[in-house]
Amino acid sequence: MSVLFEEGTVEKFPVECSLTYSSFIYCMLLNRIARGYSAQELSFLLGQDDDFVPNLERFKRFDTGVELYQQLHKVFRHASFIQPQHHGERELRHEMHIWKAGETIFYQMECYKSEFESITLFQVNEEDPEIGKYRYKNSVEHYRKQTQQALLTMLMEGFFDKPIEAQQLYRHLDYMAENQIDPIYFKSELEKLVDRKGKAPLKRTKRRSYSYRYVLHPEVDLADTIDFVHQKFDEV
Incomplete structure (x- = not known):
């Protein structure tokens, strides 16, 4: 892990949100990567601007509307990533860490239990689409x-x-x-x-x-x- 971090700059995107919302981001990201879609491609399929999905994944944009869920359902052809928000659910500090090592982009989500203690909720990676999509x-x-x-x-x-x-x-x-x-x-x-x-x-x-x-x-x-x-x- 330390070797991967040393190869490039880690971008950090902090936010206060519920575990339900961070789970939704994880499921969207996982479905996207599993299908081989870049963030730009998923934005296109959702009928949005190129930066729509990148901004969601980086917590620069929030969207919990039913229209987004409907569009994701159409694109992924299932709705298992949709989970109802629990009433009164506590918001916690999250950080999305994104970095690149070689031709691979890594995504790691941290959730802070306290000011000094965090846990890793997930880590996934994908081939850099700027390289992989145009390799051949x-x-x-x-x-x-x-x-x-x-x-x-x-x-x-x-x-x-x-x-x-x-x-x-x-x-x-x-x-x-x-x-x-x-x-x-x-x-x-x-x-x-x-x-x-x-x-x-x-x-x-x-x-x-x-x-x-x-x-x-x-x-x-x-x-x-x-x-x-x-x-x-x-x-x-």
Whole structure:
């Protein structure tokens, strides 16, 4: 353990919260890593900004709303990480420690029983997604091409005629692609087709929804859209 700490700077994120809430963060983190999702990828699948999940894991943001639980249920396809808050549950000081050793990122949660005494609630680790997701360039290019073909098919078959969530689109990709494709590749290609002014075929909107949704700009011409898609996908 001491060797791992000496290899890099440990970031510490303190907070006062209940054990129920820190358990929720642990279960979300564990489910994320078990599925091979980076924090950015899970944010995308939840329909949120890139920093949403990183901020939850670092206690920079709190969210106990039912909408988050519903979205996590859709993404993970189970709800075993949801535990009810006990009435009057005491809040304790917690610290999330995050550090990197080599190509591995470590997460360790400490809970303080007193000012001087703490216990380790959990420690998990993941491969740095900035390295692991792009380690094999040929595979990345293959996934990118499959994603592009799937998105083109989705456009032609009217998937975007009504607002649709990222996790729904990604689930359709699972059915259409030859291989399992990481969400980051899908996100990168999808965002090439999105803008606010109508130059790209899609727009991203929340309105009253908890999550971002993707929909065609009004009066989009299909032929022009196909030409635009081919042009954007051909760009290096």
